[in-house]
Structure formats: structure tokens, C-alpha cells
Amino acid sequence: MANYRSVGSNGGILANGGNGSVPLGGVTVTFTVAVPATVGQGDELRFTGANAETLYILARSSAFQLTVQAPAASAHTGQNYQIRRAYTLLQDWENARDGDLVAENRSELGVAYADSTGLHGRARLRRLPHRRHAHDEADRRTRA
Numbered sequence: 001m002a003n004y005r006s007v008g009s010n011g012g013i014l015a016n017g018g019n020g021s022v023p024l025g026g027v028t029v030t031f032t033v034a035v036p037a038t039v040g041q042g043d044e045l046r047f048t049g050a051n052a053e054t055l056y057i058l059a060r061s062s063a064f065q066l067t068v069q070a071p072a073a074s075a076h077t078g079q080n081y082q083i084r085r086a087y088t089l090l091q092d093w094e095n096a097r098d099g100d101l102v103a104e105n106r107s108e109l110g111v112a113y114a115d116s117t118g119l120h121g122r123a124r125l126r127r128l129p130h131r132r133h134a135h136d137e138a139d140r141r142t143r144a
Helices: 090-095
Strands: 002-007 020-022 028-031 044-047 053-062 065-068 076-079 081-084 107-112 122-128 135-141
Touching (some): 002 053, 002 090
Parallel strands (some): 002 107
Antiparallel strands (some): 020 028, 020 076, 044 081, 053 065, 107 122, 122 135
């Protein structure tokens, strides 16, 4: 299992216009207002108000639909939301990677966005399981 988390220096809200909906157990979130192109993989989607829940974005299906990494634990129908970067510093992302990646059979991938100082495009930072320890690997990609 891979967990994606975004890293970018923009600590503000990237999107919160209109409402979002996803059924209980669903992974496709539909919005009433287009989500900006700056929102992407690893960003944090917080449903606010009743049944508050935090989900993480896996992919953009369109300007009005996002796919999240895990099924919604609650139904959200026409609910207010906020989308932000998951972390504002690479070190914060690194510090939050807990547990035994090998025993838990998971990978942690940080997606660094161009709003981070000194980055152009998007870089993927992977924390991969290894027999003795986890190691970091960077796979630099340009955001379209």
C-alpha cells in the first residue's frame, strides 16, 4: 500500500468553494465548483462540520472530481470542505513517517509541489521498505 502526502510552502487553503460529496465507502469526490489545477496528489481534503473527516487525494479525474486514497468513513453530501497541502516542510513529512514499513507492507510517498522554495514542477520523494531499514529515493517529475 502506498500513502501519498503533499509538501509545499503554501500553508493556506488551496480550495474551499462550493460543496463536495462522496458516499459512505466511496473514493470519488464530486464538487459543485471546479477545483483549481494547483490541487493534486497527496493534498489533504478536509470535510468540515458534521461528520468531519480528512481524506488524501490520489488523483484528479476532472476539475469537478477527485479520487481519494482510502474509502470515506462517512457519507458527505453537499458538505463544506477545505483542501490544503498535507505538509509545508519536507522535514515535517519525514518526521511523520512512523511505524515499520516492511512489517506493515506500505510505502510512503511525499509529493513536493512547486510552491516549495527552489522546486520547479513536482518531485516525488519515496520512503520505501528495505530489508534492514527504509531508504529515501527521489524521482523528479515535471507537473503538466
